[in-house]
Amino acid sequence: MANLSNINLYDVAVIGAGVAGSVLAHELTKHGLKVCVVDKARGSGGRLASKRFKSLTAKDVASNTSELGTVERNGGVRNISLAADMGCYVFAANTESFQKTLVDWMAQGRVLPNNFESDKRMSNWRTCRRSSWLTRSLLQKVDTKFSMKIVQLSHASGLWRAYTEGGDEAEAIVAKNIVLTMPPPQIALLLPDTHPDRLKLMHVPYQCQWVLPVFVSHESAPTFKAQLDSMLSAHGDNWLSHYWEESSKPQRAEHPIVSCFVLYLNEWCSRAHGNSDAAQVEDFVLDKIKQGNRIDICKIYAHRWLYAQCCQPIRGSAGYMQLDDNLYACGDGFASIADPTYEGVERAYLGAIDLAARLVPNALNADDQLACS
Ligand SMILES: Cc1cc2nc3c(=O)[nH]c(=O)nc-3n(C[C@H](O)[C@H](O)[C@H](O)COP(=O)(O)OP(=O)(O)OC[C@H]3O[C@@H](n4cnc5c(N)ncnc54)[C@H](O)[C@@H]3O)c2cc1C
Structure with missing residues (x-):
């Protein structure tokens, strides 16, 4: 012993x-x-987890919302923590x-x-x-x-x-x-x-799923929401399964500067992007968003769940x-x-x-x- x-x-x-x-x-x-x-x-x-992101600063947001793109810089006026529910x-x-x-x-x-x-x-x-x-x-x-x-x-x-x-x-x-x-x-x-x-x-089978929190300015949020709803109801371009607006959930404090939408790619699209890296999937989604009205995007982040749901x-x-x-x-x-x-x-x-x-x-x-x- x-x-x-x-x-x-x-x-x-x-x-x-x-x-x-x-x-x-x-x-x-x-x-x-x-x-x-x-x-x-x-x-x-x-x-069943949430993810915190590198902070945006008020200055970053103010100076970057005029351009479509991601904000990664830090060290501005005031730290604003970003978080989103990423899984179930x-x-x-x-x-x-x-x-x-x-x-x-x-x-x-x-x-x-x-x-x-x-x-x-x-x-x-x-x-x-x-x-x-x-x-x-x-x-x-x-x-x-x-x-x-x-x-x-x-x-x-x-x-x-x-x-x-x-x-x-x-x-x-x-x-x-x-x-x-x-x-x-x-x-x-x-x-x-x-x-x-x-x-x-x-060999226990699991579905793979890409999930993308997208942070947009408050001003862009209603337009973005309408755009996502219309993408979901369109039958031709089938890539989005569903989305959640973080602030629509009770007990989620409204963020002072940005609104967060969590986008879930559908099963077909998640599988098609099975070998893509996060940057490629972010670009794919940004391209889709750019086809609609102008949206001020502060940050987009793609995460792949290799084992999302067990079939x-x-x-x-x-x-x-x-x-x-x-x-x-x-x-x-x-x-x-x-x-x-x-x-x-x-x-x-x-x-x-x-x-x-x-x-x-x-x-x-x-x-x-x-x-x-
Ligand atoms: C996008 C998405 C949507 C979903 N939607 C739904 C839904 O609508 N309804 C539903 O019921 N379920 C849903 N699920 C599935 C649900 O989240 C899971 O079934 C459930 O959370 C599984 O819990 P678990 O404890 O079995 O496994 P997990 O939550 O995967 O826990 C396993 C833990 O083990 C840790 N770990 C792994 N390897 C190691 C290691 N070598 N050493 C140390 N730690 C390790 C991991 O970090 C993880 O924390 C969804 C999942 C995803 C990703």
């Missing part, structure tokens, strides 16, 4: 701080387990258990029913404030480690070790159980070539998968046969709850056994 006296040993190390990882870590911590959550990103949320921001709740949790989360100020103006689908929910607020609030009492990418796992003497990119042995996370919550093709990269489920995980999750008797002794996977790439139709966020939630139910008694039994031996 390894010398445990100088090791920070966790009952469970959760890799990934998206919905699945955050719900799971919250549940396990509530039951007294020693848990840590590790994510390669700078904060929590995963695909509304989600469905079809199961009674998720609906019940959402009602509790609503009472705790984490989510609201999505009844804002541009979408009346009442079964949908959205997070309060920015998207990542939900996971941040779930992780308040959890030991979190951000900007740490896990690149390798090993198992010896009954313990798992997760190694970080550029980190050495001393920086490895050591835990009795490890849970991987990223999309299955990314999980496959952490498994040995000989693992029996590696190929299955690698065909791996199904099992529960919403998670056991990959090895005390090594598990959950997230939107896994579903229980009993829950056939749910969307990504709900699937990630249900899998995390199933796995928490499995891990809590396991951990408590293991402690009982240790106490008896």
Whole structure:
């Protein structure tokens, strides 16, 4: 057995701080387990996340809105932070258990029913404030480690070790159980070539999606909105799936200088630009916008989600998968046969709850056994 006296040993190390990882870590911590959550990103949320941009300054905006183009300079009169919800921001709740949790989360100020103006689908929910607020609030009492990418796992003497990119042995996370919550093709990269489920995980299909927040001057916003609406209703030039106006969402403070529209390229166009880089997609969208009325664009930013939505999750008797002794996977790439139709966020939630139910008694039994031996 390894010398445990100088090791920070966790009952469970959760890799990934998206919905699945955050719900799971919250549940396990509530039951007294020693848990840590590790994510390669700078904060929590995963695909339910918001992004902050390099600040624009009042001077930048004033001097650049007369020209179509991006503003990247800094150091002007006054910093104005820009942020936008980049991934999922509304989600469905079809199961009674998720609906019940959402009602509790609503009472705790984490989510609201999505009844804002541009979408009346009442079964949908959205997070309060920015998207990542939900996971941040779930992780308040959890030991979190951000900007740490896990690149390798090993198992010896009954313990798992997760190694970080550029980190050495001393920086490895050591835990009795490890849970991987990223999309299955990314999980496959952490498994040995000989693992029996590696190929299955690698081939779980995901839709790729390009998302572009576009910041325009307040004066241009009504014209831009009308232009986007007319593009959506035109049948010929089919590239835009939908868009959201950030300020239309409740609890989003109006920005003093710019309005933000988040544009989602449709599936066909996202696939056609599968190998493009961000600058090419920004130019593509700017060309489309230039064809209409003059719009003062302060900033445009393209982000590609390689794994946006899972089309065909791996199904099992529960919403998670056991990959090895005390090594598990959950997230939107896994579903229980009993829950056939749910969307990504709900699937990630249900899998995390199933796995928490499995891990809590396991951990408590293991402690009982240790106490008896
Ligand atoms: C544009 C867009 C629109 C969407 N629309 C909807 C919708 O309308 N309804 C709906 O239900 N769902 C929607 N989804 C899908 C939904 O966002 C996801 O299903 C859900 O957020 C998945 O959560 P998760 O915890 O399973 O995975 P993720 O959110 O992907 O979390 C995994 C985490 O693991 C981290 N990670 C990955 N690799 C490593 C590593 N090696 N080391 C450390 N950390 C790592 C990532 O940074 C990430 O934070 C949408 C997604 C996108 C992108």
